[in-house]
Amino acid sequence: MFVKELRLINYRNYEALLLDVNPKLNIFVGENAQGKTNVIEAIFLCAIGKSFRTNKDLELINMSKRQSYTKVKVNKAIGDVSIEVRIDTEQKKSIRLNEMSIGKIGELLGNLNIVLFSPEDLKIVKEGPSERRRFIDIDISQIYPRYYYTLNQYNRILKQRNKLLKDSRGKAIDLDIWDQQLVEAGANIIFYRKKFIKRMGILAKLVHRKLTDEKENLEIQYLSGINIKDGDELVNIKEKLMLKLKSSLSNELRRGLTLVGPHRDDIAFKINQLDVKNFGSQGQQRTTVLSLKLAELELIKSEIGEYPVLLLDDVMSELDIKRQSYILTNLKNIQTFITTTMIDHLPLQHIKEKQIFYVSNGEISISD
Ligand SMILES: Nc1ncnc2c1ncn2[C@@H]1O[C@H](COP(=O)(O)OP(=O)(O)OP(=O)(O)O)[C@@H](O)[C@H]1O
Ligand SMILES: [Mg+2]
Structure with a gap:
């Protein structure tokens, strides 16, 4: 399976973001504190129903706003699946699966499978x-x-x-x-x-x-x-x-x-x-x-018959070149999201299908 599209509204330091992502490799590059992990966290939120960094959902809402919205479109063998998570200062968290509200996180699990590796x-x-x-x-x-x-x-x-x-x-x-x-x-x-x-x-x-x-x-x-x-x-x-x-x-x-x-x-x-x-x-x-x-x-x-989506937050630079190459060359069929502060050292020469995103202060561009 792979994520096709990610939409964020008032999520952490993003006000409005709509990203078409690559079915294979996506690399988010930027200095510290720009919003790279926030993207990974938003995908995780849609998969698991909560963040991996905090148990307090309200922290995910942009500080100057009252509601945050996250949506992913996922391509799966059975067809496309859309997942939306709305967090509100006044209301209970609401999760929608293919436009239908779901009552329990248990119903969300298994719709977008992910594997996260973070420090x-x-x-x-x-x-x-x-x-x-x-x-x-x-x-x-x-x-x-x-x-x-x-x-x-x-x-x-x-x-x-x-x-x-x-x-x-x-x-x-x-x-x-x-x-x-x-x-x-x-x-x-x-x-x-x-x-x-x-x-x-x-x-x-x-x-x-x-x-x-x-x-x-x-x-x-x-x-x-x-x-x-x-x-x-x-x-x-x-x-x-x-x-x-x-x-x-x-x-x-x-x-x-x-x-x-x-x-x-x-x-x-x-x-x-x-x-x-x-x-x-x-x-x-x-x-x-x-x-x-x-x-x-x-x-x-x-x-489940399909590979999950792999999220690698800030781990590439800590691995040696051999392990980095292993990841990039052996996981070609698995959609991967990588965040990093430096891209030059990544062995990307032979990887054709990829998209590099530059992240700066809650905004993302696709060229430097
Ligand atoms: N609720 C929020 N509202 C507004 N901004 C927020 C909120 N939560 C976090 N931020 C901002 O998001 C930024 C951090 O984003 P993130 O953790 O994605 O950084 P990063 O690019 O992964 O950085 P690093 O390379 O240090 O890991 C910080 O500038 C922080 O102030
Ligand atoms: Mg980070």
Whole structure:
């Protein structure tokens, strides 16, 4: 799939913008603070329903205005899809899909599939488990919108169960009904994550090998507090989760908190058997994330039959020329948006289908 057209009205530092974008490669060049990332963010907004930089939708509205509007037209195998997002200081955010209002973000997911790689993504390998869970949850939700519903459901049950535990002040309480619901949703999440990580791991290993001249072996593993095995089916995971929950109850009552479940799980990345977080160089950490993102492209393709759109915000200049060339030459069939402050160093000589946009203070021109 690819984005054909992007329209912004009063979005961040853009007052009015209408862009015809290239089905293949789009490069946004400009100095700092001109509005390059804002373009990527707007595309992300249309795909996921919110920004990757803030949870406060109102920040997206141009400071001197009261409403912002973002629209993309997407070319897909099934035909064109239009997505509009309106954010208003006075009203609830409104999202329209092919001119029809939709009630829930879950209905939006999967209409425009994207893979974003921004400097923030280094957190996936460098920081705590919640970053890794966030990454995997966004990815799976895009492919299986049902996962997104289950996740929301799980979080709701978890919140209530935690409140009960906290309010009990250490006294025994009956949590059976909550446990059943928690296990039902939680086991599904673990099952999907485990399956997803396994496939992602195989693809990422292949890409990582190519990116490192066969020198590095990347392994990705889902780490769950309930000791799941490769062959475990959903029922086995449910049983294990329930058992663990029951055996943790006294601890949980004391701490006033749910201590087992997918909200405590993690993902491990290893290169040649060493943990990337603690032992990887900056370059290895960056390449690991790049391998992950490139694997994600293939995974989405195999699930939905089309490549997603790739958004690379400010990451090219941090990669060496070999990795840059790999991206530009191997991803020719994938629509890619790149932002950069310098274009001269990009190995673009052999790339014919491309559009370069010059970004300056919320305006975009196509020649220097
Ligand atoms: N709600 C808003 N209203 C008006 N302007 C905004 C708003 N939010 C952000 N901006 C402006 O947008 C600009 C930043 O845009 P963006 O993050 O896209 O920059 P960039 O070109 O990616 O820069 P860099 O190279 O530093 O990453 C800043 O000038 C900022 O003041
Ligand atoms: Mg930027």
